[in-house]
Amino acid sequence: MSRDYAADMRAVIDAEAHGTYAPPIVAAHVVEKLRATDPDLLIGYLQVQAVQIIRHAINLRDCSTRSYNRTAVSRSVFRQAAEDFEAGDADALVTGFLDEPYRVEGGDKMPLRLMRAAELTFAADDYAGRAHEHLMQEAFLRALARKCRTKPVGEVFDEEKVAALWASISAGS
Numbered sequence: 001m002s003r004d005y006a007a008d009m010r011a012v013i014d015a016e017a018h019g020t021y022a023p024p025i026v027a028a029h030v031v032e033k034l035r036a037t038d039p040d041l042l043i044g045y046l047q048v049q050a051v052q053i054i055r056h057a058i059n060l061r062d063c064s065t066r067s068y069n070r071t072a073v074s075r076s077v078f079r080q081a082a083e084d085f086e087a088g089d090a091d092a093l094v095t096g097f098l099d100e101p102y103r104v105e106g107g108d109k110m111p112l113r114l115m116r117a118a119e120l121t122f123a124a125d126d127y128a129g130r131a132h133e134h135l136m137q138e139a140f141l142r143a144l145a146r147k148c149r150t151k152p153v154g155e156v157f158d159e160e161k162v163a164a165l166w167a168s169i170s171a172g173s
Contacts, residue, residue: 003040003044005041005045005047005048005049006045006048006049008041009041009045012033012034012041013026016029016033062101065096065101066100068096069096069097069100097112098113099112099113100112102115103122103123103126104122105122136169136170140165140166140169143165143169144162147165
């Protein structure tokens with residue numbers, strides 16, 4: 001019988017990541033623990049999850065590129081780049097915006113420079129959908145905060161009441 005690396009790893013993570021925790025610290029602990037006690041699980045899990053891990057790394061790279069471009073193109077940086085461009089540096093105003101990849105219909109990523117209205121609209125709608133989800137989550141957490149005040153959520157709500165509150169907030173979406 002073949003080992004279910006995903007389920008076994010989930011059990012290890014569930015045993016380590018509970019209560020209040022810092023994901024980087026738990027991850028480091030899990031890796032250290034598995035290197036010592038069950039290297040087959042660590043290696044097998046990484047093999048099975050390789051595509052997802054690399055995909056996640058690619059998505060983090062894309063987010064980092066967008067974040068860098070927004071930070072690097074502050075007014076003072078742009079002003080200096082414009083002066084450099086005027087002084088003859090043809091590449092001074094290149095920021096990388098046109099190479100930023102965005103998710104388009106079908107799940108592929110496309111650089112901004114190649115996108116047309118249909119792709120731009122899809123990408124904008126995708127961001128709007130995520131923004132809406134984040135706003136619902138914000139409303140949910142603020143509603144919990146108003147009800148709980150100084151008490152932990154678990155003292156004020158049970159699973160059924162929390163689910164009902166979420167349903168009341170998400171029903172209008």
